[in-house]
Amino acid sequence: xxxxxxxxxxxxxxxxxxxxxxxxxxxxxxxxxxxxxxxxxxxxxxxxxxxxxxxxxxxxxxxxxxxxxxxxxxxxxxxxxxxxxxxxxxxxxxxxxxxxxxxxxxxxxxxxxxxxxxxxxxxxxxxxxxxxxxxxxxxxxxxxxxxxxxxxxxxxxxxxxxxxxxxxxxxxxxxxxxxxxxxxxxxxxxxxxxxxxxxxxxxxxxxxxxxxxxxxxxxxxxxxxxxxxxxxxxxxxxxxxxxxxxxxxxxxxxxxxxxxxxxxxxxxxxxxxxxxxxxxxxxxxxxxxxxxxxxxxxxxxxxxxxxxxxxxxxxxxxxx
Amino acid sequence: xxxxxxxxxxxxxxxxxxxxxxxxxxxxxxxxxxxxxxxxxxxxxxxxxxxxxxxxxxxxxxxxxxxxxxxxxxxxxxxxxxxxxxxxxxxxxxxxxxxxxxxxxxxxxx
Numbered sequence: 001x002x003x004x005x006x007x008x009x010x011x012x013x014x015x016x017x018x019x020x021x022x023x024x025x026x027x028x029x030x031x032x033x034x035x036x037x038x039x040x041x042x043x044x045x046x047x048x049x050x051x052x053x054x055x056x057x058x059x060x061x062x063x064x065x066x067x068x069x070x071x072x073x074x075x076x077x078x079x080x081x082x083x084x085x086x087x088x089x090x091x092x093x094x095x096x097x098x099x100x101x102x103x104x105x106x107x108x109x110x111x112x113x114x115x116x117x118x119x120x121x122x123x124x125x126x127x128x129x130x131x132x133x134x135x136x137x138x139x140x141x142x143x144x145x146x147x148x149x150x151x152x153x154x155x156x157x158x159x160x161x162x163x164x165x166x167x168x169x170x171x172x173x174x175x176x177x178x179x180x181x182x183x184x185x186x187x188x189x190x191x192x193x194x195x196x197x198x199x200x201x202x203x204x205x206x207x208x209x210x211x212x213x214x215x216x217x218x219x220x221x222x223x224x225x226x227x228x229x230x231x232x233x234x235x236x237x238x239x240x241x242x243x244x245x246x247x248x249x250x251x252x253x254x255x256x257x258x259x260x261x262x263x264x265x266x267x268x269x270x271x272x273x274x275x276x277x278x279x280x281x282x283x284x285x286x287x288x289x290x291x292x293x294x295x296x297x298x299x300x301x302x303x304x305x306x307x308x309x310x311x312x313x314x315x316x317x318x319x320x
Numbered sequence: 321x322x323x324x325x326x327x328x329x330x331x332x333x334x335x336x337x338x339x340x341x342x343x344x345x346x347x348x349x350x351x352x353x354x355x356x357x358x359x360x361x362x363x364x365x366x367x368x369x370x371x372x373x374x375x376x377x378x379x380x381x382x383x384x385x386x387x388x389x390x391x392x393x394x395x396x397x398x399x400x401x402x403x404x405x406x407x408x409x410x411x412x413x414x415x416x417x418x419x420x421x422x423x424x425x426x427x428x429x430x
Contacts, residue, residue, distance in 0.1 A: 016380060019352035091326035094333045094351075104343040110350055115331050 003031050007038040013137045015110060022112055025129035036129060039136035046078070046135040047246060050160030052146045052153040052182070057168040058192040061229040062238075063143055067103060069239050070141045076108040078134035081145040082127055085115040092116075110134060128159045154267045157185035157260050162245045164238070166190045167206075169198035175205040183209065184263040187222055187245050190238060194226035220248050220257065281308055321359070321390070324416035330423070341368060345375040353385060354427045360391040365401065373405050386426055390414070 001009070001020055009017020021039075025032045051066075053059050067077045085092045094113035103109045112134075114127060127144065134142050146156050157163050165186035167178075170193075189210075191202050206224055215221060223241050227234030249255075281287055290304040299307065322334045333351050335344065348356050356376075360368060369389060376382035382405060389401065390410045398409045407426065410419055 015346075016349050019350050023352040085331075086326065089327045090329040092331045093322065093326055094331055104346045104350075111347075112350055113331075113333055 003034050003038070006031075006035060010035075010039060010133055010137050011042060018110060018133055018137050019112070021133045022114075022126075022130045025133070026114060026117075026126045028126075032129070036132060039132060042136040043132050044135065046131075046139055046142045047162075048131055048135075048142045048144060048160045049242060050144045050146065050156035050163040051166060052156055052163065052186075053166030053168075053190075054171055055147055056171055057166045058229045059145055059147075059166050062166060062190065062192060062227065062235075063145055064103070065229055065232050065235045066143065066239070067109060069235050071106065071108060075140040076138060077110075078131075078137070078139035078142045079109070079111040079145065080127060080130045080134070080142065081111070081113045083113060083115055083147060085117045090117075110137070110139065131159055154181045154185055154263060157256075158264050161249055161254070162187045162242050164188045164190055164242070166192050167202065168193040169196045169202045175202070175209055181263050181267060183213070185260050187220060188238070188241050189222055189224045190227055190234075191224060192227050192229050194234065195228050199226065219259070220245060277312075281312075321357070321416065321419070325420065325423075328416075328420045330420075341371040341375055345372060345379055345381070348376075348385060349379050349381060355386040355388060355423055357388045357390065360389060360393075363392075365389065365391060365393055366397055369401050369406060370404055384428060386423065386428065388419070388423075390419075 001017065006017050006021050006024070010021050021035050024035060049066075051059055051063055063079065067079065070077050081094070083092050083094050092115035094115060103111065112130060114130060117126075131142050131144065144156055144160055146153055153165075163185050165178075165182060165188070167189065169191070189206055191199055191206070193199065203224055203226065210222060210224075223244075225234055225238045225241055227238060229235070286308060290299075290308055293299045293307075294301055294304045322332045326332045333347065333353065335347055339347075344356065344358070356372070358369065358372065373382060373387070376385065376387070386407050387405065388408050388410065389406050390412075392412060393401065393409050401409060408422055410422075
């Protein structure tokens with residue numbers, strides 16, 4: 001298929017063209033740029049919802065129910081499910097399709113799986129590209145599902161308007177254990193499997209954590225929604241809360257909160273330091289010299305690290 | 321099998337058991353796959369596979385996506401299925417390496 005053909009197909013909502021466009025972007029083929037810029041003017045209509053949380057929290061079932069709820073409202077729903085690529089083999093198991101198969105034949109639903117393929121931020125540019133394609137293709141709601149793997153979850157806030165963090169009692173994911181950064185980017189907390197014995201305990205714990213985190217009066221206060229995805233309990237309330245958050249964002253011109261941007265920027269910075277700055281240090285002669293000093297017992301490891309960082313810190317101080 | 325393919329560096333979408341041909345082909349379209357692998361143990365391959373091929377043609381992915389069948393398929397049926405457009409048939413106990421090599425050698429686009 002040629003670029004013009006694909007673009008035309010996407011704008012008409014043709015599934016094969018949509019699928020091709022996403023693959024081209026995912027594979028980083030040369031046509032990707034042309035396709036994205038041709039689609040750009042047709043984007044910006046869709047509402048993007050990130051759904052994140054640990055494996056086993058019931059995300060797939062919840063998404064299944066959400067799709068059905070939006071379909072009942074007559075909205076078209078696109079889903080992008082991101083799964084981690086195995087760092088050892090480069091392979092991946094994609095999309096927990098098992099529970100979504102009854103939606104495969106629904107004309108108003110498009111479900112696409114993607115692997116992270118070694119992208120440091122987990123959610124890659126490709127995910128954002130896939131969202132743009134679905135947006136241009138006329139999907140009203142786009143759900144982006146990510147597996148709870150740290151950075152992956154945080155990056156979803158960069159493309160989603162509303163981020164829903166799905167938790168479930170008895171998974172070992174204590175509130176304490178939720179990775180720093182994820183609490184900050186979640187707009188709505190879902191305690192799924194709320195019929196389990198420890199669910200209320202989890203809600204209380206969550207409330208106490210949220211209570212102590214600093215808020216401005218004008219800030220969005222993330223609500224906690226209890227659901228039993230299997231039976232559909234709480235789904236309507238979740239949809240309502242998403243609508244409320246959407247209205248909140250609309251009132252502020254769809255601008256993301258400062259807290260969210262701060263977290264995203266920090267995460268991007270962390271990645272950049274690891275991928276760009278760190279190699280500059282470790283490949284330098286100074287690094288080898290520091291290794292030797294530690295080997296000889298002249299300095300401790302921490303002092304050696306401090307030695308290597310001192311000139312960078314000095315440069316940063318001069319910048320200010 | 322799915323695990324072996326994943327460990328060979330492939331991205332595997334496992335749809336689960338008892339899918340209809342319609343569901344399988346629609347998933348293949350949306351996921352823009354390179355290969356469809358059908359595991360048929362029910363003996364109904366002469367009903368299911370032609371339907372999958374028909375749908376693949378309808379959706380315009382026939383000839384572009386590799387179509388593989390696994391299961392106990394009698395020789396005559398295997399011949400007939402290949403004539404209809406199945407690319408390869410793998411009997412029970414085929415070493416996974418053989419299947420992986422076949423996919424690598426025959427997949428139609430990078």
